[in-house]
Amino acid sequence: MLDILSITGPIYLCIAAGYASVRWNLFSKGDMRVFGKFVIDIALPALLFSALASRPLAEVFQPAYLLAYTAGSLTVLLGALLWSRLAKGKGLTESAYVAMGMTCANSGYVGYPVMLLIFGPLAGVILALNFMVENLIKLPLLFTLADAGALEGERPSLPKVLWSTAQRLARNPMIVAIALGFGVSMLGWELPSVISRTVTLFASASGGLALFIIGGNLVGLQIKGLRGQVAGIALGKLVLHPLALWGAVSLLPMLGLPALQGDLRAAAILSAAMPMLGIYSLLAGRHGYEGFSAAALLATTAASFFSLSAILWLMRHSAGWLG
Structure with missing residues (x-):
């Protein structure tokens, strides 16, 4: 058990440090927003670009991983929508955010530091693969559903909603970084050392600071009166999502598709087991x-x-997945 704590311990100590710094007024909640903007707009994009641009395309493009992560996530997403709409009687917009909480993992702030401790340099590739599914499939779909639900009485134009979502994606620094990184990898370019070292400096700031921000943002949050809905979302995210990924990676070879092996197999399930993305409440606040x-x-x-x-x-303790 001590070896497991050696992996998870530093993660939650960083989160605890962020919580304590805001709780005892070393930093303010406003400072966390500034730090978060730096991580989202600069540090994580630099990390994604570096992880992709520094490796051959065959190493960073893993169709089996993308297929498994997408299939498992969309299964839970659909189930979450049905649960919220039919069992809880919620509207389409609220249901979209319930589904977001159950399926959109914190791949950057929590997932990447965990992967870095377990898988080393492969963590950057795992992060990029997860962000491709999160930012190109799940979040656009959920944003579209949320916007459509908010405009139900106005009979919104589907092209208008899709155009709005496409514009939001085009302005996302992480999507731009993924596209540029894939471009450099595909063309086989080698970046000048001064550029690659600069990018690496910014990328190295993402891990600890991301966890610190999570802790700071937890100060003052309340769950009174919301226990039923909160418990359902937590169960979906921490239990159903990784179970769905386990099912997806197990079914791939049965369907004649490439099987995930070793580190990538473990990484897909672990990625789904992360808590929801750190800006979840900011997105739902829209x-x-x-x-x-x-x-x-x-x-x-x-x-x-x-x-x-x-x-x-x-x-x-299962087939040596983690060595």
């Missing part, structure tokens, strides 16, 4: 649902210490 989303973020991030430790223990 339509006034920051309340339950912030509460779900707090509960899921806290519970993920135990669920991640359990999954890592199971993997460590």
Whole structure:
């Protein structure tokens, strides 16, 4: 168990440090927003670009991983929408954010540091693959559903909603970084050392600072009166999502598709086991649902210490997935 704690311990100590720094007024919640903007707009894009541009295309493009991660995530996404709409009677917009909480993992702020501790340099490739599915498939789909639900009474034009989503993606620094990184990798270019070292300096700032921000943003969040919905979202994210990924990676070879092996197989399941993305409540706030989303973020991030430790223990004792 100590070897598992050696992986998860530093992650949650960084989160605890961020929480303590805001709780005791070393930094403010406003400072966390500034730090977060730096990580999202500069550090993580630099990391993604560096991870992709420094490797051959065959190494960074993993169709089996993308297929498994997409299939498992969309299965839970559809189930979450049906649960929220039919069982809970929620509207389409709120249901979209419930599904976002269950399926959109914190690949950058929590996932990358965990992968870095376990898989080393491969963590950058895993992060890029996860971001491709998150930012090109899941988030655009959920944004489209949320916007369509918000405009239900206005009979919105589908092309208008899709155009708005496409514009948002085109302005996303992480999407730009993925495109540029793939371009450099495909062309086989070698970046000048002064450029690559500069990018590496910014990329190295992403891991610890991202976790620190998560902790700072947890200060002051409340879950009173939202326990049922929050528990459902947490269960979906921490249990159903990784189970769906386990099912997807297991089914690939049965369907005659390339099988995921070793590190990538473990990484796909671990990626799904991360808590939801750190800006979840900010995104849900666009339509006034920051309340339950912030509460779900707090509960899921806290519970993920135990669920991640359990999954890592199971993997460590199952066919040597983690060495």
